[in-house]
Each structure stands twice: as C-alpha cells, then as structure tokens.
Amino acid sequence: MGYQGDGLLCSDIDECLSGLHSCHPKARCNNTLGSYSCRCSRFAACTNSPGSFSCQCTAGYRGDGFTCTDVDECSLAEQCHSNALCINIPGSYNCTCQVGYSGDGVFQSTCVNNQGSFYCLCPSGFILVNKTFCQDIDECKEQNNPCGVNEECKNIDGSFECSCQLGYYRLANNMECVDMDECKTNPCHVNASCLNTIGSHTCTCKRGFSGNGTQCEDIDECSAEGTCHSRALCANFIGGYFCSCQEGFNGNGFACEDVDECALPETKCPSFSKCVNSPGAHVCSCLNGTLADNDTCVPPSSLCEPACHRHGLCHQSPAEYQCVCDHGYVGDGITCSDIDECQMENICPEKETECINIPGSFACACRKGYSLNGTKCLVESHYIFVLYSLNSISELSELNITNQMLQIRPFYGLGDLRRGLYLDIT
Numbered sequence: 001m002g003y004q005g006d007g008l009l010c011s012d013i014d015e016c017l018s019g020l021h022s023c024h025p026k027a028r029c030n031n032t033l034g035s036y037s038c039r040c041s042r043f044a045a046c047t048n049s050p051g052s053f054s055c056q057c058t059a060g061y062r063g064d065g066f067t068c069t070d071v072d073e074c075s076l077a078e079q080c081h082s083n084a085l086c087i088n089i090p091g092s093y094n095c096t097c098q099v100g101y102s103g104d105g106v107f108q109s110t111c112v113n114n115q116g117s118f119y120c121l122c123p124s125g126f127i128l129v130n131k132t133f134c135q136d137i138d139e140c141k142e143q144n145n146p147c148g149v150n151e152e153c154k155n156i157d158g159s160f161e162c163s164c165q166l167g168y169y170r171l172a173n174n175m176e177c178v179d180m181d182e183c184k185t186n187p188c189h190v191n192a193s194c195l196n197t198i199g200s201h202t203c204t205c206k207r208g209f210s211g212n213g214t215q216c217e218d219i220d221e222c223s224a225e226g227t228c229h230s231r232a233l234c235a236n237f238i239g240g241y242f243c244s245c246q247e248g249f250n251g252n253g254f255a256c257e258d259v260d261e262c263a264l265p266e267t268k269c270p271s272f273s274k275c276v277n278s279p280g281a282h283v284c285s286c287l288n289g290t291l292a293d294n295d296t297c298v299p300p301s302s303l304c305e306p307a308c309h310r311h312g313l314c315h316q317s318p319a320e321y322q323c324v325c326d327h328g329y330v331g332d333g334i335t336c337s338d339i340d341e342c343q344m345e346n347i348c349p350e351k352e353t354e355c356i357n358i359p360g361s362f363a364c365a366c367r368k369g370y371s372l373n374g375t376k377c378l379v380e381s382h383y384i385f386v387l388y389s390l391n392s393i394s395e396l397s398e399l400n401i402t403n404q405m406l407q408i409r410p411f412y413g414l415g416d417l418r419r420g421l422y423l424d425i426t
Contacts, residue, residue, distance in 0.1 A: 002034030022189050022214075027055070027066040035215065043068035043091065047166075049200065053214070054166055060091030079157060080105050106157070125158030150177040150199070167199035191216040191239065208239035231256040231280065231319075247318035248280030270295055278324035278333075281317040285327045287360070291315065309336040311360070328360030352377035 003010040015021040015036040016029035023029045023038035030037045040046045040055030044065040047054045055065025062071050073079050073093040074086035080095035084105035087094045095105025110121045122134035129135045139146055139160040140153035147153045147162035154161045164170055164177035171178065181201075183194035188203035192213045195202045203213025210219050221227050221241040222234035228243035232253040235242045243253025250257050261267045261282035262275035269275045269284035273292035276285045284292035291300055291313060301321060304314035308323035312333040315324065323333025330339050341347050341362035342355035348364035356363045366377035 022186055038214070040065050041068040043070075054200070056166055058091065076156075123158060148176060150179075165199060167201075188213050189216040191218075206239065208241075228253050229256040231258075246280055273297075274327045276313070276324055276327050278315065278317065278322065280319060281315065281322075283313055283315045283324060285313060287327055289313075289326065304333075306334055308333050311336040311338075326360065350377065 002013055002015075004013050005011055012031075012033050013020065014031045016023075016031045021029050021036050021038070023036075028039040028041070030039055040053075041057065041061075041063065043061045044055040044057045044063070047056065057063045057065055057068040060071055060073075061068040063069055070088070070090050072088045074088045079093060080086040081097070084095045084097050087096060097105050110123075112119050112121055120128055120132055120134075122128045125137055125139070126134035127137050136155070136157050138155045140155045145153075146160060150165050150168045151162040152165050154163055167180050167182070168177040169180045170176070179196075179198055181196045183196045183201055186194070187201065188194040189205065189211065191209045192203045192205045192211070195204065205211045205213055205216035208219055208221070209216040211217055218236075218238050220236050222236040227241065228234045229245065229251065231249045232243045232245050232251070234253075235244070245251045245253055245256035248259050248261070250259055258277070258279050260277045262277045267275060267282060270292045273284040273286050276283050286292055286297040288297070289300075289311075290297040292298075300308070301314040301316065303316075303321045304323050305321075308314045309325065309331065311326050311329045312323040312331070313326055314321060314333075316322075325331045325333055325336040328339055328341075329336040331337055338357070338359050340357045342357045347362065348355045350364070352367055352370045353364040354367050356365050366372050369380060370377040371380050
C-alpha cells in the first residue's frame with residue numbers, strides 16, 4: 001500500500017496528485033513516502049481529537065479552517081478614529097493619525113465643552129478611563145452569555161461577534177447554528193467508518209485494520225499465534241484472512257479433524273501389511289518396524305526431528321516428516337506404549353479361550369482343561385487302562401467308578417490272551 005511496481009522495483013504513489021487521498025476538499029494534501037497527510041490552512045490552528053482533527057482560522061481570518069481568508073477590518077465600522085487612516089494587513093490592521101493629528105489612531109473620547117470646564121464621551125462599546133481615554137469593553141466577559149445556542153462570543157473593538165462553534169454552521173446569517181455533518185466530506189481514511197456526532201465526528205478503522213481513523217493499516221492476522229487451527233493454513237489479505245485445513249484434515253480452518261485414511265475404501269495396503277492412520281496421512285506397516293513400499297518392506301525414514309520411538313515409524317506427510325506409533329502401540333510416535341488388547345471387551349469371543357497380551361499384539365489361547373484341536377479348543381480326555389481276562393469282566397464293579405460316565409473301548413494286546421478296556425472319564 002502506498003507503492004506501485006512489479007515487486008522488484010517499487011515507486012511511491014503520489015496520493016495527492018492522483019486523488020487517492022481522503023483529505024477535506026479544501027485541506028492541503030501533503031504526499032509522503034508510502035502515504036500522505038492532510039493539513040489545515042497555514043492561517044488556521046489544528047486541534048487534535050480521538051481519531052481525527054479539526055481546523056479553525058486564527059484571529060484576523062475567516063473560513064472553515066482548511067481555507068482561511070484575511071478579514072478586512074478596515075471595512076468594518078469605526079475601527080479607527082475618525083481622523084485616522086485604517087490600513088489593513090494580513091490578519092490585522094493599523095490605525096494611523098492623519099496629518100495634523102497625533103495619537104494612537106484608535107478610538108478617542110469626544111470632548112464636550114461646558115461652561116468653565118469640559119468632559120469626555122466614549123462611543124458605544126467603550127468605557128472612559130481616567131476621564132480621558134476610551135477603553136474597549138469585552139462584552140464576552142462583561143455580559144452573561146450574549147450569544148445563542150451553539151455559538152461562541154468573539155470580542156472586537158467596540159462590539160462583539162457571535163460565530164458558530166466548531167462543528168456547527170449557519171445556513172444563512174439570520175439563522176441559528178446547526179450541526180455540521182463532517183462525514184459528508186469524507187474526512188476519514190478509505191478503510192475507516194465515519195460517525196457524525198453533535199458538533200464533531202469520529203473516524204474508526206474498519207475490521208481488519210488498525211490506526212486512528214485518518215490513517216488505517218491492514219492487520220496481518222496470520223502473524224498472530226492461534227488465529228487458525230494448528231493443522232490449518234492461514235492466508236492474509238487486505239482487511240481480512242482465510243483459514244483452510246491442511247491436506248488430510250477436514251474442517252473450516254478454525255477446527256480441523258484428521259481424516260482416517262485407513263477407513264476409506266480407496267486406501268489399499270499390501271496383504272502382508274496393516275494400515276496405520278497418521279495425522280494427515282497413513283502408512284502401511286509390515287508389523288516388524290518397517291514400512292510397505294512397492295510390495296516390499298523398507299526401513300522408515302530417518303528425517304524426523306526429534307527421532308521416533310523404537311516402536312515409532314517416521315514417514316512423510318503433506319506438511320512435514322512425522323512419527324506415528326506402529327500397529328498395536330499408542331502415543332505420538334516420539335513416545336509409544338503397548339496397547340493391552342486384553343482390556344478390550346470380548347476380544348476373545350470363544351468361552352473356551354483366554355486373552356494373552358504380547359508387545360504390539362495379543363493371542364487367544366485355550367483355557368486350562370482344554371486343548372487345541374485344529375482351530376477349536378476341546379475338553380481334554382483322561383483314560384484309565386484296565387487289564388482283564390475274558391472270564392473276569394464282572395470285576396469292573398470293583399473299580400468303584402460307577403458314578404462316572406464311562407466309555408468302554410476294547411483293547412487287544414499282542415499275542416496276549418488278556419484283554420483291556422480304555423475307560424474315558426469325561
């Protein structure tokens with residue numbers, strides 16, 4: 001702002017010459033490097049106010065403060081003595097006695113002769129001092145509020161004037177002073193709002209800008225920490241900014257949530273690997289500390305700073321290199337701890353099995369009293385081998401196991417006349 005060019009070569013914009021300023025139409029525009037300033041007339045006094053300023057012509061001049069013209073006091077009645085010459089000068093006047101007269105040229109008393117004496121008379125607006133000198137009466141001090149509403153009193157020789165207070169004006173000489181809407185003349189900066197007030201106005205920079213209202217500069221919101229979400233990108237522009245979530249995140253830029261790529265149907269990992277979600281990205285873990293890449297397992301990157309945990313995987317995300325804990329571990333990748341899957345509900349659904357936690361994983365093993373038969377856990381069998389002869393089968397009653405459920409299976413020994421039974425106690 002305030003300069004033009006291609007970025008390699010920049011030159012100052014003369015806002016005063018090009019008309020790109022917000023000065024009062026009658027104020028003097030002063031160009032500066034990269035900006036400009038508005039000045040009152042050199043015959044006016046500048047008064048600062050919050051967010052603005054005002055100009056008021058000094059004594060001996062009249063106008064709105066931006067344009068001040070000399071008051072010809074000699075055109076006003078009875079400025080000098082009747083036998084004096086009035087000479088107007090910028091901002092004032094001089095009274096010089098004519099040839100043949102002496103004095104200061106100002107009003108003098110009128111001498112009235114009477115029998116045996118004399119006395120002096122002063123014109124209206126003057127008081128006789130020491131019986132010989134006429135001194136101007138300050139009506140603004142002597143009289144109680146001689147002017148009307150929104151007017152201010154200004155003493156002049158022999159009289160006084162009632163001019164409108166700052167921020168007021170007359171539609172005609174015989175009318176009262178009314179509020180001046182300064183906002184109609186655009187006294188504020190182009191990026192500020194003007195609010196007219198009784199007898200004055202205020203300039204306030206618009207949202208996204210800072211300054212006093214007559215000068216407003218863009219606020220770089222992106223330079224402030226926490227403007228957008230930590231996983232969002234901030235783009236500043238004149239008068240505002242825009243937040244957008246990084247790749248791999250969803251949201252409005254002020255709140256961003258990670259996209260779980262592992263839950264998306266288009267995310268594919270080789271059959272020998274497992275998908276591990278990472279903030280803004282994902283990796284395919286070979287479950288041995290390596291990553292799947294082109295149907296092979298390769299070591300993780302070493303570019304993460306600080307280094308990842310021994311169970312962490314360093315990989316590249318859309319934003320930077322980052323760590324993520326391997327499958328079966330939890331943490332931020334720099335610190336990882338084993339997940340105890342056995343604490344999860346119904347992790348081993350078969351009632352004949354029990355969960356055994358192992359680093360990075362778990363196993364479902366057969367409970368005590370059961371043994372693995374293929375993929376099923378079955379009750380273990382206990383057999384009692386009983387030898388008997390063909391003539392003593394009735395001796396089974398002597399085993400005293402009549403309350404057990406027995407499964408009797410014949411057994412034949414090699415070359416032996418004896419016979420045997422397997423008693424399966426289930």
